[in-house]
Amino acid sequence: MRIGELAGKAKTRASTLRYYEERGLLQPPERTPAGYRNYGDEAVQRLEFIDRARAAGLTLAQTAEILEVRDAGGSPCGHVRDLLDRRLVEIDEQLEQLRLLRTSVADLRANAAQTPPEVCTPESICRYL
């Protein structure tokens, strides 16, 4: 399978696959005599895995690490569990930050709704903020 066909099956682009190879997510495939990349069917599964990892918010570097462990013959499962744990902590932190921000922006907005624009003096630039 050439790169364009694999990209089609994975709903991505050839340029992305080359980039994944460069980043260590895809192993360098065989080449045809002309130098074209020649992928086997297992590459499709690998890209599906990469997509699931992305959906979980793992970085390409983290995903590459998992794949390297597997490629080296190891089992990355314990590591994956740790990554999921850390992701959960990160997500909770982000949620907290975002909730605080939401409160803050909503307060500013409510305040703006009550205050006529005239009270904004040039020195304060705009008192809505």
Place this chain on the structure above:
Amino acid sequence: MRIGELAGKAKTRASTLRYYEERGLLQPPERTPAGYRNYGDEAVQRLEFIDRARAAGLTLAQTAEILEVRDAGGSPCGHVRDLLDRRLVEIDEQLEQLRLLRTSVADLRANAAQTPPEVCTPESICRYL
């Protein structure tokens, strides 16, 4: 006031202030005969405003726009209200995305807790994802 002193008062760095000037957030100040930037006290307020805008999650481009309106003698308040409205919508969208992601990652993690690592076959790379 020279740039280092202003940076100190605003708890930022001289390089940041130069960058703000380049981005249109700070007006080019007077220069001393030697070519040093020479700020007045009002610059401190302006930086405080910029900081409040940042705290509300406005981009530097949006903040620059507000300041330009004010510098042109206009009142940016209506615009600021719009920006706050849009920020609120964006934040709500991000919150929704993050909640969905949290659910998804939490499900993966719960599933991993129930499944022994042995069932992860090399073909699936790791079934925890």
Place this chain on the structure above:
DNA sequence: CTTGACCTTCAAGCATACTTTAAGGTCCAT
């Protein structure tokens, strides 16, 4: 008069995940 702290500009680097561009080779059909 030298040292050191501070200032100047312009350009490039950082992090992330790609895309785009340039210049060129391959392959199949007509």
Place this chain on the structure above:
DNA sequence: ATGGACCTTAAAGTATGCTTGAAGGTCAAG
């Protein structure tokens, strides 16, 4: 043999908000 679709590499561009580096000028103290 020529056109078009597809492939190759290496480098640069995208977005955001800065920081860092290089090369050099200014100024007050000792």
